[in-house]
Amino acid sequence: MSLNIKDIAKLAGVSPATVSRVINNSGNVNEENKERVLKVLEETGYKPNALARGLIHKKTNTLGIVVPDISNINFSEFVKGIENQARSYDYNIILTTSENNFNKEVECFEMFKEKRVDGIIFSGTRFTEKHKSELDNSTIPFLVFGQNFEHEKIISININNQKAAYDATKLLFSKGAKNIAMIGGPLWDRAAGYDRFMGFLSASVERGLKPNELIYEEGDFTIKSGYNLMKAILNKKKIDAILAANDFMALGAIKCLADLGYSVPNEVQVMGFDDNIIAEIYNPSLTTVKINFYEAGKIAAKAIIDKINKLKVDKYIELKYELVIRKSTI
């Protein structure tokens, strides 16, 4: 059906070696023959078989990507960044989603091994020793996003979530808040759960609060959990500000406050995390910690490709964040 290099060679009246030399521009081919081969290539639309090439070069120009959920805007921005950057280096991506399910994650690793990807970018709520051990006899360059995983052979890239949450909490205090509650993520989520909580904790303690006085509810990053936990908090305590561990929960909280007749930001200020596309257009627009996931994807792709090319790459890369002040705070 589809042509191979021998067919092209025959059509051009040369050997496969010569065709290969023309395709790869590796010289040592007579101008006249080159013309003839190029003409045949043009006419036939022949494309060299990347499988055969990969077999020889032990290189596929492919990255394996694992994200928990591509329909989450954070991850889709991240993947977009990866894809754009990768393409500029002539790499492609195999995309997989894991729903944070350990078995699926491991399946992806196995598949990546079989398909001989040149590098792997992993993102998930946690990357553990258990994950690591699945990779032990593999030499594929590996990068973890969203977590600081200490290991000689693994690149990790992350924002300093603790510091970001600390800054966010301080911002609320500086805007006059006295009783801040946090609607956080699950604490086993090292980055967006645990670290952000720790930032909230340290800013609160610095303010003179005792750890056991803190108001903290553990959500699952959905709008609904933000809504429900907001309700729960209002039933228990009098508060004047909310720090949510992501924008969805913050939006859920705002919606709840609106439904119950509280004014945002006058009675309760609300702050989110991530700077989701919705944050800007919601009414009121949401003050939040902006994380540039697209940029993160570009950085991640660049780092892993550099690693593939044996360039020097930092083991840990810290991403920037930024407080974006909008109408949900005073």
Added chain:
Amino acid sequence: MSLNIKDIAKLAGVSPATVSRVINNSGNVNEENKERVLKVLEETGYKPNALARGLIHKKTNTLGIVVPDISNINFSEFVKGIENQARSYDYNIILTTSENNFNKEVECFEMFKEKRVDGIIFSGTRFTEKHKSELDNSTIPFLVFGQNFEHEKIISININNQKAAYDATKLLFSKGAKNIAMIGGPLWDRAAGYDRFMGFLSASVERGLKPNELIYEEGDFTIKSGYNLMKAILNKKKIDAILAANDFMALGAIKCLADLGYSVPNEVQVMGFDDNIIAEIYNPSLTTVKINFYEAGKIAAKAIIDKINKLKVDKYIELKYELVIRKSTI
């Protein structure tokens, strides 16, 4: 570095052929040898090289996907559906983004050819004869999403946008609207631009309006264009309802109306398209035409895989849609 089947064979004291038979469970191997091979496989974590396999079988179990922008929630849901379905059939996806740029789209096709994907799912604002001709000497099964492209060898899957827009317009009329304006997409976008406009047109004409009386502004699907066009419309005409060609523009319109002191839905009703995740949580929540992109992705993946497996597949698949009535209409 990494082991190959010969190494495994040596370690197990058998020939590569026998190892292959064990791996593929193709029988004719003595129980004792099988055990030994399995043990070696287990111990070494050996994974057969998918490139070599692909070379022999002329099959990669990989689909090539083109979408304009993965960070657009519609497409990320679509891709999620594809990925999940594909995985259940033991396929993986190479994801590319095109920004609706013809040259990039063609580059993707070329790359897919080189990488020998088994099938291609294409989504973009338009798939034209020019695209088609790029594929002419290719035998890779091909599917177009979001457009009805008549061609023997191409599967197209789409919603009936014209009918959906017709239904949406009729809904607004039924809720008492007299002067409906449309904020549409570019007309060269066959599906979300042209077809949705035609639906609006036919419902309006059916209502007794003359085509030249219609109020129609052409946006680019962004929030900002919705906002600006809303403003433009208000400056020209008195209207009591808006049909937008997507939710983003509808939201932009609502924001504009709010800023200018109009009450939605009492003074102006607004209706969107797609049922973006934001539609439900916005304030007021948005009445819209729900399209299940996730489901569409699953259907598309199933169709292309069936085609790859030489099963009978409809040339045209029409997707369902649904009117979701919320607070932006009466």
Added chain:
DNA sequence: TGAATTTAAGAAAAGCTTTTCGTGAGGTAG
């Protein structure tokens, strides 16, 4: 027991490209 099957397993080819190696032609220099 002898003939006919069945089972097990290895050797080798095929799938496609790149790269090394070798060879012949043509050119340069001494």
Added chain:
DNA sequence: CTACCTCACGAAAAGCTTTTCTTAAATTCA
């Protein structure tokens, strides 16, 4: 004119797995 070099190009091996073909051994049946 001879020795050496360069250039152009083809043959063949390598990269890894599967599958066909053979063959040898074991089993079955009469």
